[in-house]
Amino acid sequence: MTLRTLDSLGDVSGKSVIVRCDLNVPLEEGRITDDGRIRASLPTLTRLLDQGARVVVISHLGRPKGEPEAKYSLAPVAARLGELLGREVAFSPETVGDAATSIVESLRGGEIALLENLRFSPGETSKDEAERVAFAARLAEFGDAFVSDGFGVVHRRQASVYELAKALPSAAGLLIEAELDVLDRLTARPEKPYTVVLGGSKVSDKLGVIGHLLPRVTSLLIGGGMMFTFLAALGHRVGGSLLEEDQLDTVRGYLQEAERLGVEIVLPTDAVVASHFGGDAEHEVRRVDELEATPWGEKGMGLDIGPETAAAFAERVRSSRTVFWNGPMGVFELGPFAGGTKAVAEALSQVEGLSVVGGGDSAAAVRALGFDDDRFGHISTGGGASLEFLEGASLPGLEVLGWQ
Ligand code: ADP
Ligand code: MG
Numbered sequence: 001m002t003l004r005t006l007d008s009l010g011d012v013s014g015k016s017v018i019v020r021c022d023l024n025v026p027l028e029e030g031r032i033t034d035d036g037r038i039r040a041s042l043p044t045l046t047r048l049l050d051q052g053a054r055v056v057v058i059s060h061l062g063r064p065k066g067e068p069e070a071k072y073s074l075a076p077v078a079a080r081l082g083e084l085l086g087r088e089v090a091f092s093p094e095t096v097g098d099a100a101t102s103i104v105e106s107l108r109g110g111e112i113a114l115l116e117n118l119r120f121s122p123g124e125t126s127k128d129e130a131e132r133v134a135f136a137a138r139l140a141e142f143g144d145a146f147v148s149d150g151f152g153v154v155h156r157r158q159a160s161v162y163e164l165a166k167a168l169p170s171a172a173g174l175l176i177e178a179e180l181d182v183l184d185r186l187t188a189r190p191e192k193p194y195t196v197v198l199g200g201s202k203v204s205d206k207l208g209v210i211g212h213l214l215p216r217v218t219s220l221l222i223g224g225g226m227m228f229t230f231l232a233a234l235g236h237r238v239g240g241s242l243l244e245e246d247q248l249d250t251v252r253g254y255l256q257e258a259e260r261l262g263v264e265i266v267l268p269t270d271a272v273v274a275s276h277f278g279g280d281a282e283h284e285v286r287r288v289d290e291l292e293a294t295p296w297g298e299k300g301m302g303l304d305i306g307p308e309t310a311a312a313f314a315e316r317v318r319s320s321r322t323v324f325w326n327g328p329m330g331v332f333e334l335g336p337f338a339g340g341t342k343a344v345a346e347a348l349s350q351v352e353g354l355s356v357v358g359g360g361d362s363a364a365a366v367r368a369l370g371f372d373d374d375r376f377g378h379i380s381t382g383g384g385a386s387l388e389f390l391e392g393a394s395l396p397g398l399e400v401l402g403w404q
Contacts, residue, residue: 002402002404003172003177003180003398003401003402003403004171004172004401004402005171005177006047006048006147006171006172006174007171008171009145009147009169011051012048012052012053012145013051013109014052014053014109015053015054015144015145016053016054016056016104016107016142016143016144016145017048017053017055017056017143017144017145017146017147018056018057018058018139018140018142018143018145018146018147019041019044019045019048019055019056019057019058019146019147019149019173020058020148020149020150020160020161020164021037021041021044021045021058021059021149021150022037022041022059022060022149022150022152022381022382023037023038023041023059023074023077023081023114024037024059024061024062025037025038025061025077027061027062027071027076030071030076031076032077032080034367035080035084036367036379036381037152037381038077038080038081039084040381041057041081041149042084042085043173043175044147044149044173044174044175045057045081045085045112046085047174048147049085049087049110049111049112050110052109052110053109053110054104054107054108054110055107055111055112055113056104056107056112056113056115056142056143057081057089057112057113057114057115058095058114058115058118058139058160059074059077059114059117059118059150060117060118060119060124060153060160061073061074061077061117062117062119063119064117064119064120066119066120066121066122066125066126067122068116068117068120069120072117072119073093073116074091074114074115074116075091075093075116077114078090078114079091081114085112087111087112088111088112089112090103090106090107090111090112090113090114091113091114091116092104092113092114092115092116093116094115094116094120095116095118095120095121095139096115096121096135096138096139100115100116100142101141101142115142118159118160121135123135123136123138123159124158124159124160125156125158125159126159129163132157132158132159132162133163135159135163136159136160136163136164136166137167139159139164140164140167140168143168144168144169145168145170145171146164146165146167146168146169146170146171147170147171147173148161148165148170148171148172148173148176148397148400148401149172149173149175149176150397151175151380151381151385151386152381152382152383152384152385153382153385154176154382154385154395154396154397154398155382155385155388155393155395155396155397156396156397157396157397161396161397161400162396162397162400165397165400165401166400170400170401172398172403175381176398176401179380179381179385179386180389180403182354182356182378182380183380183386183389183390185322185354186322186324186354186356186390187213187216187389187390187392190216190217190322190354191321191322191353191354192218192321192322193218193219193319193321194216194217194218194219194320194321194322194323195218195219195316195317195320195322195323196213196217196219196220196221196323196324196325196326197220197221197223197323197324197325197327197329197344198210198220198221198222198223198224198226198326198327199222199223199224199225199226199227199326199327199329199330199341200224200226200326200327200361201224201225201226201242202225202226202242202244203226203229203244203247203250203251204244204247206226206326206327206387207250208387208390208391208392209326209387209390209391210254211254211391212390212391212392213324213390214254214257214258214261214263215261215263218263218320219263219264219265219266219316220263220264220265220266221266221313221316222265222266222267223268223305223313223327223329223330223340223344224305224327224328224329224330225241225242226242226244226327227267227268227271227302227305228241228242228302229242229243229244229247229248229251230251230255230265230267231267231268231288232245232248233248233251233252233255234255234267236288236289237291237292237298238291238302239273239292239294239296239297239298239299239300239301239302240296240298240299240300240301241271241273241291241300241301241302242301242302266312266313266316267288268288268305268306268309269287269288269306269308269309269312270285270286270287270288270305270306270307270308270309271285271286271288271291271302271304271309272285272304272305272306272330272336272337272339272340273285273286273291273294273300273301273302273303274296274300274301274302274303274336274337275294275295275296275299276296276299276301277301277303277331278334279335279336281303281334282295282296283303285306285307286300286306287306303330303334303337304329304330304331304336304337304340304341305329305330305340306340307339309340310329310339310340310343310344311343313329313340313343314344314346314347315347317344317347317348317351318347318350318351320351320353321351321352321353321354322353322354323348323351323353323354323355323356324356324358324390325344325348325355325357325358326358326359326362326387327359327361327362328341328361328362328365329341329343329344332365332369338369341365341369342369345365345366345369345371346371348376349371349375349376351377353377354377354378355376355377355378356376356377357376357378357379358380358383358386358387358390359383359386360383361383362383363379363380363383
């Protein structure tokens with residue numbers, strides 16, 4: 001754990017520092033609907049500006065295909081960043097090239113510019129290492145040093161994350177430090193009782209996380225779509241609910257492993273079964289041993305944990321000292337099936353100890369259900385990155401900053 005931090009860059013006054021942020025915010029018709037990621041980038045940017053650095057911010061937005069596309073322009077982000085910083089943010093309408101160079105060269109100490117979307121250039125995400133190296137070299141011309149602070153992309157081997165960090169003296173920013181501190185507390189020294197709540201759609205997405213966390217936790221609560229594969233593994237019939245037949249053996253393996261380790265895997269006792277997948281579906285609560293006893297028989301789909309399960313999960317969450325939650329308990333996007341997710345989020349906000357929400361949809365779920373970020377210990381800005389970290393994977397964007 002020898003991550004190079006900002007201090008390792010020495011005195012940055014008057015130096016040009018490139019900062020890779022993850023400013024990939026949701027936009028609707030050019031309007032930013034959630035500026036959480038911009039806010040998360042402020043501590044590092046403010047620190048560098050206060051130290052008199054000339055700050056050049058780079059980021060991606062959305063998934064353009066290696067060429068400019070107006071709807072993925074970072075221009076609205078530059079405006080919002082300026083408001084939040086209370087400083088002028090110069091915006092370069094190209095990522096590299098003469099216009100970008102002249103904007104960067106005109107910056108004085110304590111001034112900041114944002115360059116246009118990195119993914120307008122094919123080199124950023126190219127599979128060809130030489131192309132990534134070449135693009136990183138062009139970016140490197142803008143700076144004397146590089147700060148990596150886009151936690152949401154550290155699991156990607158991309159030019160601005162990996163090759164650029166090799167091209168310049170480089171260090172991690174404050175956001176990456178904060179994210180790693182929390183993830184480290186979840187893996188290296190969690191306070192007990194430690195409860196992990198997993199949901200979402202698929203078991204197969206979460207196998208790595210289950211495998212890595214199982215030996216570390218007190219109990220593992222399973223909801224969401226993946227609960228049905230667990231229930232089926234125990235012999236229950238699950239009707240039209242999500243079922244991954246090819247994971248039944250793996251799931252049985254986890255159940256045995258948990259028993260051997262003395263870890264409790266807690267499965268739902270009831271579920272909300274719907275006539276079909278839709279907000280207008282008819283639905284009723286059923287015990288897990290009679291999921292096919294609804295009027296829709298084998299077609300009925302379980303779309304949420306039931307109220308008895310929600311109460312039991314909430315109780316366990318509240319009484320834990322460390323809780324990590326990934327994956328909604330039901331199809332929270334549809335009103336009638338948001339109850340389980342809401343109950344768990346409410347309980348999580350009452351935890352005395354460390355409570356962490358990880359996963360893109362989970363973070364979106366708690367916000368959509370009206371919970372403020374500060375009601376939880378931490379909401380990770382990087383869904384994929386935090387999950388890969390918790391799987392014990394090595395992340396290229398961290399490795400290159402000295403992390404082991
Ligand atoms: P995250 O992004 O937080 O890791 P996932 O991507 O694993 O979460 O899962 C999110 C999705 O899981 C949501 O879109 C939600 O609708 C879906 N989901 C949750 N419960 C069920 C269920 N019972 N059946 C089908 N889909 C479900
Ligand atoms: Mg997701």
